[in-house]
Amino acid sequence: MQIKHATLSALALSMLLACGKAPAPEQATPAAAANPKTDAAAESAGKPVVYQVFTRLFGNTNTTNKPWGTLEENGVGKFSDFNDAALKGIKALGTTHIWYTGVPHHAVIRDYTAYGISNDDPDVVKGRAGSPYAVKDYYSVNPDLADDPAKRLEEFQALIARTHQHGMKVLIDIVPNHVARRYESLAKPDSVRDFGADDDTSVEYARDNNFYYVPGSAFQVPIWPADYQVLGGDAHPLADGKFAEVPAKWTGNGARSVQPAFDDWYETVKINFGVRPDGSYDFDKLPADYAEKDWQAHYQFWQGKEVPNTWIKFRDIVLYWTAMGVDGFRYDMAEMVPVEFWSYLNAHIKQQNPDAFLLAEVYQPHLYRDYIKLGLMDYLYDKVEFYDSLKLVMQGKGPTSELVTIQQRMADIEQHMLHFLENHDEQRIAAPEFAGDARKGMPAMVVSALISKSPTMLYFGQDVGEPGAADAGFGKASRTTIFDYWGVPHHQRWMNGGKFDGGALSPAERELRQFYETLMQFSARAPALNGAYRELHTDNLAAGSAYSEQQLAFARYNQQQQLLVVSHFNPQQGIEFSLQLPADLITTWQLSDGKYLLQDQLTGKTNELVVTAGKGEVQVKLAALGSVVYQLNRQGE
Incomplete structure (x- = not known):
């Protein structure tokens, strides 16, 4: 032949x-x-490609990068930076969904009292720009991201429309396990009550309380390590080692002490989903056979049943964003919330938008199938299995055979396991602490993107080899900061002063970007990958x-x-x-x-x-x- x-x-x-x-x-x-x-x-x-962008960093062209710098010193990206040129550049990576990280209004150390927003206390905020996972108002967006903070919600709605015009869908974070220590919604509908507004604070637990309490005791700020100073030592009227919270609430990671440790999630408080302090459930269990039922059956199961007040609050929140045009959600630390809640919440989302994209952070492989089949998650991070093993291969510390074993072990749920090499929690490939060379991500990206039916996620700056090299303040080297006002140098060269054309990239960075474009466009279109x-x-x-x-x-x-x-x-x-x-x-x-x-x-x-x-x-x-x-x-x- x-x-x-x-x-x-x-x-x-x-x-x-x-x-x-x-x-x-x-x-x-x-x-x-x-x-x-x-x-x-x-x-x-082909398969979905999710582009995760840390929204406040993406469009920032300021190169000052002073540790603990203010917004005025270091600059900040805006919703408006995602213009046609920027969105075309994101689309060129095969992107089908953009996860705009850090959109819901979270605690920040900046004075927005002119807009009716209360000041946040730096003793219970990580960094100066704040953690996106300490949400202060679930019905609004981060005022830092708006050209006019008074019109911040309208500016985000315009971004949703622009993203859709470029053929991509919009994902935002929902963080059900915890909220900021001072949750205070200005934008909530008249019928909505804030988290904790109706709690009985005289008891540690009640089913319809939104928080857990340490009755009769006041919260105490953590003891700071010797090498840490709030705001890097800069003076601030609220940086006094105190925060008024009486009675003290449980901390977001479940710590029950009135004085959480520095490595606890001290800037947040734990949300109560009807789980008693002894771990037992105060709501109806989902029958095991619902693992084989569709979302419509799950939706019907919850009709007429009494559920904890927190469930209803989060249902109203996600349906608010869905009605606004948001196409899906990335759920933070989903495994810390009972699977029954996810059945309830996700069934209600699918009732409003059957095509909603629901992605969850779950790190315990023995729970994967429950959160997919009973919790109705479309996708879970494949971190503990595939990513961790592939990282060892990239570092020259592990065999490729382990990837074959994992692929076989995940065969029944592979289409639900989202693959990635970088995200905001993980070290940058180019960081010395990881691989020390962005090119080592190239064979790994081919394998990660093409080996299974799973969607693929890229983190902004990954495509040009951003190393996350600097200590930004609360954020430390090897991971691009999520706590500080900062410029991202390699990514800024792709931005090229706002042209978003890669014109300032080095030849090696340009070659890497072209590799990612070629690979990810192929992944998004190749029918064999399904x-x-x-x-x-x-x-x-x-x-x-x-x-x-x-x-x-x-x-x-x-x-x-x-x-x-x-x-x-x-x-x-x-x-x-x-x-x-x-x-x-x-x-x-x-x-x-x-x-x-x-x-x-x-x-x-x-x-x-x-x-x-x-x-x-x-x-x-x-x-x-x-x-x-x-x-x-x-x-x-």
């Missing part, structure tokens, strides 16, 4: 031309005329070639598209080996003996698959930290 001469896909060609890398004649031929029907199907055939998976790692380890635990190979396929993916994690040297394809895969792909054209979807270069006696072989050559994503060309069969 003669080798087929494939045509380069319109998508691959457009990406190569965009980065000035048109294929050489001996590597690939020009694209054929596009098939509109096929292209339209491919556009929606198809079957066949690991090739075990067979190739056993083949006795140069293939080792520094490589990972697998196939992804459906009737429309067949892919071979190989990534090489050695940062010092390249590798050549013969990739073996087992007989069962060759049979599944219905390939007879002969030669078949392969085309790398990352570069456009071609190779060939040779099938002999019902088994396949591909001669693979990879540079250090290189990857290939070969698509089988079946034209002319």
Whole structure:
């Protein structure tokens, strides 16, 4: 059989031309005329790509970066910075959903009393800009993010509309486990009462209390470590080592002392969902068989049942944002809240928007299936399993075989497990504390994005190698600060003074950005990624070639598209080996003996698959930290 001469896909060609890398004649031929029907199907055939952006940092062009600096000194990004150019740049990464982190109004150390907002006490605020996970008003947005704080909600609504106009959906945070120590909603509807407004504070617990209390005792500010000063030692009228809270409330991480420790979530208070202090439940249990029922059945289950007051408050909050046009939510520390509440809440969201995107932070693998099947979560972080193991591979401390094992273990829920390499909680890839080189994220990103049916998440600045190198104040090096006013240097070079065109990037940063664009656009469009998976790692380890635990190979396929993916994690040297394809895969792909054209979807270069006696072989050559994503060309069969 003669080798087929494939045509380069319109998508691959457009990406190569965009980065000035048109294929050489001996590597690939020009694209054929596009098939509109096929292209339209491919556009929606891939997987969701979530772009997480720390909203207050994204558009900030100020480069002062003074530790503990004020907004005036260090600057702050605004909703308006997400203009057409910025949104086009985000969309270029294959983005389907933007998670605008830090939108709900949280405690900040800035005077907004002119707008009716009370001042927050720096003794119970982390950083000067404040933690986005200490929400002060769930019916409003952070005034720092608005050009006119009086119109902050209208400005966010305009951002929702702009995001939708660019074909992307909007996610925001909901933090049900805890709120700021001083929760005070100015924007709530007339029918809504603040958290704690109707609590019986004479008891530790009551089902319809929103908080837990230490009756008769006053809250005490934590004892600060020797190397810590509130606001870096800057004077502030409220920085006096005191905060009035009588009686004291439990702290957000469940600490019950009137004086939480510095490493407790002391800036927040724990929310009561009807869980007694001994851990027993004060509400109806969800029958186990509801794991097999749809959200409509869950919705009906809760009709007419009495539920804790907190459940109703959060239901009203999420439906308020859903009605405003928010398309979904990222739930902070969801595992600290009972699964029955999630059944109740998510069923009500789906009743209003069946397509809502519901993503939860859960770190205990034995709970994954409960939160997906009983809690109606669409997606969970795949942190403890996939991310943690892939991080070890990137650091040269772990085998790629572990990724194969995890993929097998997650097979029944893989489409619900969101993959990522960075987020606001994790170290930056380029940080010395993680990998020390953003390029080490390249093979890992190929594997993370393509190995399963899971959605993929990118963190802003990841695509240009941001290292999170500085101590910003409360925020420390290796993680981009979420507590301080700050500029993000590598990302600022992509912003290029507000042009959002990458014009100030170094050649290495520009190359990295192009890699992410190519990979993530492919991930968002490739139909095979919603198809079957066949690991090739075990067979190739056993083949006795140069293939080792520094490589990972697998196939992804459906009737429309067949892919071979190989990534090489050695940062010092390249590798050549013969990739073996087992007989069962060759049979599944219905390939007879002969030669078949392969085309790398990352570069456009071609190779060939040779099938002999019902088994396949591909001669693979990879540079250090290189990857290939070969698509089988079946034209002319």
